Amino acid sequence: MDPRWTALLDAARAAHEATPELRAFCPFPTELREQPGDPRPDPLSVTLQEAPGATTSPWQGFRDAASAAGPIARWRDTYRHTAIGEELHRHFGCFELLGQDAPFGAKDMRGFLVYQRPGYHYPPHHHPAEELYLVIAGEAEFHLDGHAPRRLGPGESVFHPSGVPHALTTHESPVLTWVLWRGEMETRPVFSPAFSDQQASPR
């Protein structure tokens, strides 16, 4: 196994142990099959190395391990086929560390690194899986249908319930996040029509 994967796994495990929200979401998997697979390169791996986003000190090792694994990662192309896919994937990228087909095979959860460049709005989307986002570096505004947007930085997390539309907006900073899935994990995300009217009224 490439030591960059092992280092990233160790960093993810350390973050899990240190973060009550992650521990409450799911246990960190213990039985992990090593299945490195072929990389699918993405120019964002270079962007991630050049501009990974600022951290607070506990998150620096995780950020640097994620950035180091970028060039050997299998970057996903979830939205490439959609009308905004090319534009989206210029700004937004994601690769898996833990999961059925990930470098470390796990059955009951999935774990992804998600990176988004500054000044981009990843539109509302939804999926059956329950999801927990933890910000590793930089910051972003997290939108969840029915709730006021929240601006989160390193070490802060947000939970997205099954099927509820959510979106992500970066401003002057990029954001690097660690994302966990549980529940029904086979169905890919799809764009949501729009947020309900609740989103429009600030509270």
Ligand code: FE
């Ligand atoms: Fe999501």
